[in-house]
Amino acid sequence: MTSRKVLARDMIVEVESSTPDTWLRIENLASITINLGENVERATLTDNDSQGAYEEWIMQRGASMTLTGQEENDDTTGQPKPGRARVEELAAEDKVGEDSVARYRFRHPRHTEWRIWTATTVLGEKGGETNAISAWNATITKSGLTTTEAVV
Secondary structure, three states, X not given: OOOOOOOHHHOEEEEEOOOOOOEEEOOOEEXXXXXXXXXXXXXXXXXXXXXXXXXXXXXXXXXXXXXXXXXXXXXXXXXXXXHHHHHHHHOOOOOOHHHHEEEEEEEOOOOOEEEEEEEEEEEOOOEOOOOOOOEEEEEEEEOOOOEEEEOO
């Protein structure tokens, strides 16, 4: 079996459009960071019978993904590309409660399955320094269990 390094820049991240099962690629990403240790909750089991050794159970698992990209807007309309526009729409101030969750999927081109998260979306800082391209970022926080789907 041959193995190769996985290039972070090849990761594909998509967000579901307002039409179910229609996906939009999130464009112009410069960084994708997946944190599988986010929102983990532990219960400490250590007691006097633990013989000085720490003991615990994981009571809750979570995950998040931070996306960072460069802003690119249409010259005529000033609107971002569709994937980023959808991410920003999902993070709007009126997206609360049930409306605050949406589906995201991601994979590397060599993977045969998409990993799909139902998740919330929070936008972070925008902008940059004098000689930089304006940047944006969003944190996608998984809500519920991960599902998968074959790549077709």
